[in-house]
Amino acid sequence: MRLTQTKAELRAAAAIRPRAVVMTMGALHEGHAALLAEARERVGPDGSVVLTIFVNPLQFGPTEDFDRYPRTLASDLAIAKNEGVDLVFNPSRDELYPNEPSITVHPGPLADELEGMVRPGHFAGVLTVVSKMLHLTSPDLALFGEKDYQQLTLIREMVCDLDMDVDIVPVQTVREPDGLALSSRNRYLDETERDEALVLYRALTAGAKAGMNGPDAVLAAAHAELEAVPSVQIDYLALRAPDLGPVIGPGEARMLVAARVGTTRLIDNISITLR
Ligand SMILES: Nc1ncnc2c1ncn2[C@@H]1O[C@H](COP(=O)(O)OP(=O)(O)OP(=O)(O)O)[C@@H](O)[C@H]1O
Ligand SMILES: CC(C)(CO)[C@@H](O)C(=O)[O-]
């Protein structure tokens, strides 16, 4: 496994194809490992798997956790090696953004909803760095987790609307045995908060169980769970079509939730079959 920290080194690295990229902000866990394993599976033993690790300042608001975001490069590299990664790209902020970019990606209206309501400008920052990383790594496929479902949806829209020649591969959310979605931010939680955080998954599964009774029943069941833990502050609970447009009838839908547990903000989502 090779570690590169400059764009020049990355570009000069062997151009083995097929090539898959997994983009992360580091603090790797089993969710990231699942993306890397799926990447290897898809490119085969002779293809290459590229991992990017970069805490992207452009996607953090001024009061968010950019400074305290966990940075654990040594253990990230050990996990990457264990997953058979060929190349790690871990640039510094100055390397990736030698100047404040004046041209960025405009993500369209979905970026102002859900996460975008609470984190204005977040998805412009995400799509700008994802676009840069796609240019720099030039992959055949790029894998993203369903845990960040709105991000995945917007990346798909960008790749389609801007004719980017890459396959976007979704990977199911990896959960703890009790249902909590793995997230780098889980490490901010103390023991009590870790227990409280489980209400997100309880709300989603209660909603999913109510699917046969229609959208109102789904939202009511999920809200009832969330209201039972008043210390958890809900940012939004929403039921949408799989492309995050409005629900227009029976069939598959997505329920998404975001909430603050103490000072930690967590998100999760689930697929729901509506009758
Ligand atoms: N539990 C998970 N299951 C599957 N994919 C995941 C999971 N957690 C993160 N990912 C995916 O890993 C990629 C990198 O995500 P990121 O580095 O932000 O990790 P994270 O755990 O989501 O961190 P954060 O706590 O900042 O949300 C994204 O495509 C994300 O959707
Ligand atoms: C896609 C990403 C690596 C861009 O910084 C980030 O938003 C993430 O980790 O999900």
Ligand code: BAL
């Ligand atoms: N996992 C999405 C990146 C972020 O929260 O900024």
